[in-house]
Amino acid sequence: DAGITQSPRHKVTETGTPVTLRCHQTENHRYMYWYRQDPGHGLRLIHYSYGVKDTDKGEVSDGYSVSRSKTEDFLLTLESATSSQTSVYFCAISPTGTNEKLFFGSGTQLSVL
């Protein structure tokens, strides 16, 4: 497996609280991605990064923000969690973007009560 770690693996939180998920890589890959996986929706892109401090929105970015201050870390923040953000969140990395394969993390199961 590519050196990609997500933390925490599981989290339960309450509506309205801020939540930050972390993706850490040891591969020095340029591109990093955050997806959410939901039944019936597959994987949907939230945000992605193409370098330090370079990020862009995906198709479901509302309610989420990201930061990438170092090559190895890509943080996903839910400013005020809602029940609709209960999901499994996957981080992915790639050296050259999506025309080459993405390497995925193990996922974070987030429950917002």
Added chain:
Amino acid sequence: AQRVTQPEKLLSVFKGAPVELKCNYSYSGSPELFWYVQYSRQRLQLLLRHISRESIKGFTADLNKGETSFHLKKPFAQEEDSAMYYCALSAPEPKLTFGTGTRLTIIP
């Protein structure tokens, strides 16, 4: 906007029977298409990509631009093929758009 459609949420096939997982896409440009697979308790991983025209674990997929399809096929299903399969479209780069997935179950 680009879109990937996998019409079957669930597919059950007997061991030894042929498998076909359907994928259709919409994109005005030249597509880059992939199949990703998620086995139970494992990470999502690339199965194959159309540009390499390879066969992985007996699976093949041919890009049909006329029908805008990229169906995944295997002539003889094996029990270890049971998994969640996602078709994905890289467009525009560097975004990867996934379909909703098909859960394949191989019946012994």
